[in-house]
Amino acid sequence: MSQALQEDARDGSAVLAEPTAPVRPSWTVDLSLATLAVFMAFMTPIQILLPLQLEHIDPQHKSGALSVVTGLGALVAVLANPIAGALSDRTTSRFGRRRPWILGGALAGAAGLALTASQHTVAGVAVGWCLGQAGLNAMLAGVSTPIADRVPLAQRAQVSGWTGIMQSFGLVLGALITSLLVTGVWSGYGTLAVLTVVLALPFVLRQDEPALPPALRPAFDVRAFARSFWVSPRQHPDFGWAWLTRFLINLGNALGTLYLFFFLSDAVRYGDPGTGVLILTVVYTLFAALTAIPVGRLSDRVGRRKSFVVLCSLIMAAAALLLALLHTWPAALAAAAVLGAGYGVYLAVDQALVTQVLPEARDRAKDLGVINIANSGPQVLAPAVAAPVIAHLGGYTGLYLAMALVTVLGGVLVRRVRGVA
Known part of the structure; x- marks a missing residue:
């Protein structure tokens, strides 16, 4: 650790103070690689490996088995992320608060993946995947917080753009x-x-990180620790509105991407829907990358966040209308490009906005873990919303109109955040 960080660590100033020193490009690259690791390990099993494995184990009930395994994993994720974040906030290791959890989470997540691979029953796969989710969410708690810990406001959206596009690139x-x-x-x-x-x-x-002095770690009380996970929207309204905005925009994105395979197969009549989904995902990711970094830089330069979130919601809603009205392959390609461009704007700016509404500097990782429930929650809710809409409320046209409505609502509600421009 550098001498400056050592001096700051002794008095605690570098741990809880708002960061002012710009981070180096190498810092951003290293954090982006760690973020890539998390989302590649999250998404690839859900999209590819778990379905293949469960199809081999129980071909007649593969869909139900996949729902059970991914649902249990999502439940573990919802609990593990904020708990690991809260424990990270209290960590007094000389290596800092975040790096031990990044490495420990990576090792536990890798062990969970290896255990999952060796299973030959649905129950065994569920146990392995839940262990993997626990480890990967501990790692996610570690990689989500350094932006709030170390990146100054004037650089935050740009760095968030780099780490944000790793989500799509990982898939x-x-x-x-x-x-x-x-x-x-x-x-x-x-x-x-x-x-x-x-x-x-x-x-x-x-990457060096200042350590939390033991004197700054609060005494542990089980009841107080449990109560800390409730962040009152009355006491912290900006946090509440930011959480709801993230939930709605992620729900819209999940509605737009969850049923692409069946949309291509049933509505577009695309010959190879699996390949089609991969092509659309690549287009989506490319356009997200094209917008995330430039918009992040612009947001940092002008010092505004909310207007860009509104913009992204409108762009994503336009993509949803394309899918709702035109069930053709060219329209699907265009919608993937538009949706990716809108979500790229969101990835850059929303993370920066969220870091500006955290209630307490000492609880950054825990509060970001609570915020991250707005990422995982929509993945669980989207199937419950989409299935009845497709069956009874207009099919795929109704589904993508619902996506447009939910996404625009998220953009409208972000304007209720008062403490961020």
Whole structure:
């Protein structure tokens, strides 16, 4: 650790103070790699490996088995992320508060992936996947918070853009690895497990972090610890509105992407819907990358966040209207580009906005864990919303009109955040 960080760590000023020193490009690269590892390990099993594995274990009930396994994993994620974040906030390791959880979470997540790969029953797969989710969410708590800890406001949206596009890039890279570079479920899980740890190491080993002095760690009380996970929207209205905005926009995005395979198969009549989904995902990710960094820089330069969130909601709603009204392959390609461009704006700006409404500096990781429920929650709710809409309220046209409505509502409500421009 550098002498300046050592001096700041002794008096605690660097731990809880608002950051002012710009971070180096290498810092952003290393954090982005660790973020890539998390989302590649999250998304690739859900999209590819778990369905293949469960189809082999129980071909007649594969859909129900996948719902059970991913639902239990989502429940673990909702609990593990804020709990790991809260424990991270209290960590007094000389290596800092976040890096031990990034490395420990990566190792636990890799162990969970390896355990999942070796299972031959639905129950065994569920246990392994839940262990993987617990570890990966501990890692996510570690990689989500350094932006709030270390990045000044004038640089925050740009850095958030780089880490944000890793979410989509992780899915694409994981799909390419498991489709082209390795074959078989075991090799897919094994490759992801190794990459999760390897990609976490640059940030863990190369980036210094001030330690939390033991004097600043509050005394542990079980009841107070449990109560701390409720962040009152009355006492912290900006936090509440930011949470709701994130939930709605992520719900809209989940509605737009969840049923793409069936949309291409049933409505567009695309010959190979699996390949079609991969093509659309690549287009979506490319356009998200094209907008996230420039918009992040612009947001930092003008010092505004909410207007960009409104813009992203309108762009994403336009993509939803394309899908609702035109059930053709060219329209799907155009919608993927528009949706990606809108979500890229969101990835850059929303994370920066959220870091500006956290109630307490000492609870940053815990509060970001609570915020992250607005990411995982829509993945659980979207199927429950989409299925009856498709069946009874207009099919895919009704689904994508609902997506447009939910997304625009998120953009409208962000204006209720008062403490951020």
